[in-house]
Amino acid sequence: MPITPPRHPIVIIGGGLAGLSAAAKLQDLGIPHLILERFNRPGGRFNSRAGDGWLADHGTQFIRRSDETLGALIRRVGMETRRVSIQGPIHQLIGNNQVIVPQGGGYDSDRLCLLDGFGSLTTALAGTLNIQYNRPVGAVRWDNDTKAFWWEKEGQVFWFEDEDGQPIRDHTTQQPILASGVILATTPTVARRIAEKSPSIGGLLPLLEQVKHSPCFTGMYRIPRADSNFYALKGDSDSVLSWVAFEELKAPGRIADDESLLIAQAGARFSDELLKLSDAHALSALYVAVRRLLFDLPEMPLTQTCKRWNMAHISSPPLGEPAGGRWPVNPPQAPFALAGDYVLGNRAEDAARSGQQAAKLIAAQLPRRRSFLGLEIQS
Ligand SMILES: Cc1cc2nc3c(=O)[nH]c(=O)nc-3n(C[C@H](O)[C@H](O)[C@H](O)COP(=O)(O)OP(=O)(O)OC[C@H]3O[C@@H](n4cnc5c(N)ncnc54)[C@H](O)[C@@H]3O)c2cc1C
Secondary structure (H helix, E strand, O other), X not given: OOEOOXXXXXXXXXXXXXXXXXXXXXXXXXXXXXXXXOOXXXXXXXXXXXXXXXXXXXXXXXXXXXXXXXXXXXXXXXXHHHEEEOOOEEEEEEOOOEEEOOHHHHEOOOEEEEOOOOHHHHHHHHHOOOEEOOOOOOEEEEEEOOOOOHHHOOOEEEEEEOOOOOEOEOOOOOOEOEEOEEEEOOOHHHHHHHHHOOHHHHHHHHHHOOOOEEEEEEEEEEEEOOOOOOOEEXXXXXXXXXXXXXXXXXXXXXXXXXXXXXXXXXXXXXXXXHOOOOHHHHHHHHHHHHXXXXXXXXXXXXXXEEEEXXXXXXXXXXXXXXXXXXXXXXXXXXXEEEOOOOOOOOOHHHHHHHHHHHHHHHHHHOOEEEEEOXXXXXX
């Protein structure tokens, strides 16, 4: 049965991979959407950073060939030819000192990246969707819409407050943004903060409190060209470093021929310590840790910058699908769904899948059109 197009768009809070993927699915289903994103760019943790003559993925490091949902999003924006295998072996770091070279050199053709960085996908996707930037949502409000006609069976209207409790207004019309349904696609920490201030979705709190995550301090260091025989070092859960990679080996053209760009991510416990320091101190401490393993690196990098991921990785089991197909919100018939990398799994692909699941849950909650004696009615 066809869906009755809702009177207001479905608003998606958060323009990361989960939110963008949800919007793309709604678009495919012919359901209007609007993404409200906190920052002035899309992508969240699936993103890249460009500097003077360099490019690095500072969040997600690689995706897998088997990631079908991501594959479909890449094809959707015509970027198939920009998706490439990462060349070069990955060595394993066990504990903090030893570098173990796996048999066969560790080359793994299943790991893929995008030539122009992961941010190129989220930017391209956002370009096909309806998104407003610099729109941090602080609370979701819900009203019975007295303007709805009884036969529309659509008495719920959501509206939004910013972090100062002011209604969020449309960029162009300056009218408060109204929604016929909501997909909450922020990190779980922000989702919890929003739920605390929003009685209608307060029922989510016990679920959101189950989600555990770990931080990651990421340093990016430009150095004179290093002669590395591997692309990346991968640490285990006890390592000081969780990942050190030479970005110029990941995809050609990311940095000038005579330079290397090291991306270094601290392990969870070390990240906790680094996040307490200033950028300069944390970058130095992380570089010292990298040099303990890679002796040939110069004493000082040419330039350095960092990214603080207070909430990088989800370390608890995923929430899974909602019981009975509905997340616990009040009123229970209000179209609402959760998306993010804590819902179905903790990788980028899982975030994208959760967005698609959320869009389908919303579609299932919208009224359907039926005809009776030649008249169209809704059910
Ligand atoms: C350092 C690091 C390395 C990783 N490596 C890999 C990897 O190699 N492979 C892999 O598959 N995955 C990896 N991941 C995980 C992957 O990046 C995430 O699973 C995925 O990007 C999460 O997407 P998301 O949309 O759920 O969340 P996010 O990307 O966090 O998106 C949430 C969005 O909500 C927005 N937002 C927040 N608050 C508000 C608000 N109040 N109002 C409106 N908008 C708001 C944010 O700005 C953001 O755009 C890595 C993550 C990190 C941090």
